[in-house]
Amino acid sequence: MRDIYRRSHQRRAWIRARHAESPSFRDAVAADVAVTLHYRGEGRTHLSRTELLAEALRLTFSTDAFLAQVLYRGRVAALRRGVPVVPRLCHVGAMTLSQVCIGDPVVIAPGLYLPHGQIVIDGITQLGSNVTVFPWTTIGLRAGDFTGPRISEGVHVGTGAKVLGAVEIGANARVGANAVVIRDVAGGDTVVGVPAHTLPAGTGPTGTPVTWRN
Secondary structure, eight states: OHHHHHHHHHHHHHHHHHTTTOOOHHHHHHHHHHHHHHHTTOOOSSOOHHHHHHHHHHHHHHSSSHHHHHHHHHHHHHHHHTOSSHHHHHHHHHHHHHOEEEOTTOEEOSOEEOSSSOEEEOSEEEEOTTEEEOSSEEEEOBTTBOEEEEEOTTOEEOTTOEEESSOEEOTTOEEOTTOEEOSOBOTTOEEETTTTEEOOTTBOTTSOBOOOOO
16 A cells, blocks of 8 residues: 555656646646637737636637647646646546547647647657647557657647657648658658658648649
8 A cells, every 4th residue: 555655646746747847827828829819810919818818718618629728737737736636627527528638747838729629648748839739639659658759849730640659740840631650750841641751842741742823
């Protein structure tokens, strides 16, 4: 029994250390609101505290996954303070209401955009700011290794994609729909396929040439 208690205490301490540098609940939610409004074409700047609260409430009821983001931010705040029970309730709420499962060790910078639910993010994983994760996506582990991906700022992870293991996704990279990423992706690259491979510059997601009109 003492060993179980000791391991549980050590895990809680490790989780608190993981989130020691996480932003405050208010700052994280404010950034999430701004990014979500931007992608929905409703971008506004210099929101007052009252307007921020109003927008957060509106997005909670008008989108599929924003409530899950708020619950994740609340869970992190509770984990940092060592508050019992609340983190588990937030986790269950996010899974029940939006089918969004984010593990305790996952660190997500402010400014996440989830267009819809049906998402799993797990392991010792880190997401930068302004990351977009589309539905039916898994960001997590490969068998036998609890180290997950490190995803830099501005990355788009397409519908149904899998990003697995201790891989690094560079800034502003794009992971195509249904791609399976098991190797590092350089910043600005687009990867598609199973396993994912990099598209040549100037081609679209199907490999066809892209033309631009002035």
